[in-house]
Amino acid sequence: MGSELIFRGHETQPVDDAYSPKPHKPWLTVTRPIHYMLREQRLLFVLLGVIIATLFFTFVPSSSPSASSSSVSYESLPISYFERESKIPAYHHRVAAAVHSVGKVPLGIKRKGLRIVVTGGAGFVGSHLVDRLIARGDSVIVVDNFFTGRKENVMHHFGNPRFELIRHDVVEPLLLEVDQIYHLACPASPVHYKFNPVKTIKTNVVGTLNMLGLAKRVGARFLLTSTSEVYGDPLQHPQKETYWGNVNPIGVRSCYDEGKRTAETLTMDYHRGAGVEALRKEPLTVYGDGKQTRSFQYVSDLVEGLIRLMEGEHVGPFNLGNPGEFTMLELAKVVQETIDPDARIEYRPNTEDDPHKRKPDISRAKDQLGWEPKVDLRKGLPLMVSDFRQRIFGDQKEKATVA
Numbered sequence: 365m366g367s368e369l370i371f372r373g374h375e376t377q378p379v380d381d382a383y384s385p386k387p388h389k390p391w392l393t394v395t396r397p398i399h400y401m402l403r404e405q406r407l408l409f410v411l412l413g414v415i416i417a418t419l420f421f422t423f424v425p426s427s428s429p430s431a432s433s434s435s436v437s438y439e440s441l442p443i444s445y446f447e448r449e450s451k452i453p454a455y456h457h458r459v460a461a462a463v464h465s466v467g468k469v470p471l472g473i474k475r476k477g478l479r480i481v482v483t484g485g486a487g488f489v490g491s492h493l494v495d496r497l498i499a500r501g502d503s504v505i506v507v508d509n510f511f512t513g514r515k516e517n518v519m520h521h522f523g524n525p526r527f528e529l530i531r532h533d534v535v536e537p538l539l540l541e542v543d544q545i546y547h548l549a550c551p552a553s554p555v556h557y558k559f560n561p562v563k564t565i566k567t568n569v570v571g572t573l574n575m576l577g578l579a580k581r582v583g584a585r586f587l588l589t590s591t592s593e594v595y596g597d598p599l600q601h602p603q604k605e606t607y608w609g610n611v612n613p614i615g616v617r618s619c620y621d622e623g624k625r626t627a628e629t630l631t632m633d634y635h636r637g638a639g640v641e642a643l644r645k646e647p648l649t650v651y652g653d654g655k656q657t658r659s660f661q662y663v664s665d666l667v668e669g670l671i672r673l674m675e676g677e678h679v680g681p682f683n684l685g686n687p688g689e690f691t692m693l694e695l696a697k698v699v700q701e702t703i704d705p706d707a708r709i710e711y712r713p714n715t716e717d718d719p720h721k722r723k724p725d726i727s728r729a730k731d732q733l734g735w736e737p738k739v740d741l742r743k744g745l746p747l748m749v750s751d752f753r754q755r756i757f758g759d760q761k762e763k764a765t766v767a
């Protein structure tokens with residue numbers, strides 16, 4: 365039985381009784397195995413190909429100077445480097461780790477865009493930030509509960525496969541795979557944050573905890589937009605990042621001030637993050653005698669600073685603001701000069717705990733980020749107005765641009 369099986373093939377072959385051996389052809393000893401391998405061992409060739417390709421990609425890039433030194437460009441790294449680094453603790457900067465990686469990067473393969481979450485991305489600052497990130501090729505997920513944000517601010521990205529919008533309240537946990545988190549979600553103006561103070565502080569504390577937890581879990585770099593309100597009614601002027609502030613912990617503003625301060629505490633407790641001086645918008649209504657001072661910056665300057673902070677290696681609070689200091693009355697007059705000479709100034713009683721003066725010391729941002737604002741108030745106000753017109757009325761001619 366066994367022999368039958370072994371010899372079955374021979375049985376099916378025609379037997380040539382008149383067989384006579386052919387003369388010996390020496391080249392056949394070489395070509396026969398090749399033919400045989402070509403015919404029967406195709407898998408072997410596939411494997412050989414894979415090995416050759418692997419050896420090529422292993423040795424060629426590492427011998428090129430750009431891949432073997434620490435000057436490897438962050439831009440040229442593939443997404444896999446970021447994924448691999450996601451196992452490091454949150455306080456390690458993934459960008460720094462990527463810069464020091466010796467990349468075995470297949471030649472000619474460009475860095476894929478980053479995956480970035482922007483909470484509060486449907487708001488004023490957030491939507492400008494989203495525009496910049498999408499424009500440079502990244503994939504952006506906006507997380508917003510639309511408390512003050514508007515879908516219209518990001519609607520022009522609908523249909524773009526690199527853009528996603530999630531209606532979500534950051535006080536609830538959220539799990540996403542991302543490389544960077546810009547955490548902006550928060551009621552931002554006194555009217556809004558005083559509307560429901562407990563919700564405001566909850567958003568700042570629980571919302572920030574959730575986003576920090578996410579950052580830690582996926583190894584994403586985290587950036588918190590804080591506010592100059594953390595300085596309260598400052599006793600130091602201008603305010604450096606090292607100043608601890610003068611805040612009333614039980615006043616009507618404390619849901620926001622202390623909320624942001626706690627958010628900064630949490631961020632630093634996670635050994636990462638950065639505080640920024642956020643842009644403030646004031647109506648033409650002047651509260652009190654109008655002598656209290658504030659500093660204003662144009663949103664493109666802020667967005668530029670946020671991106672530099674995110675892309676760099678720094679940890680800790682940074683003032684991103686325009687040191688130009690204006691009293692509220694001066695601001696109202698600049699609005700009249702640059703936007704509407706007929707605008708009326710209306711005085712109202714001042715709100716409780718309103719800080720007397722505010723002006724950021726931006727030397728840290730200048731030294732460490734090489735950042736400083738470019739657009740002053742007089743130039744920025746008309747740009748802001750045309751930007752709002754364009755957003756609200758869709759007026760294409762009014763598109764705001766900064767030289």
Ligand SMILES: O=c1ccn([C@@H]2O[C@H](COP(=O)(O)OP(=O)(O)O[C@H]3OC[C@@H](O)[C@H](O)[C@H]3O)[C@@H](O)[C@H]2O)c(=O)[nH]1
Nearest residue numbers: 484486487488489509510511512513548549550552642
């Ligand atoms: O609980 C909330 C509250 C607010 N938000 C969203 O957060 C965004 C805030 O944007 P706004 O346009 O109101 O305000 P801004 O863009 O000026 O705020 C920015 O500067 C001030 C900082 O305190 C804010 O954290 C920052 O986002 C809105 O889109 C709002 O809907 C949430 O997603 N969840």
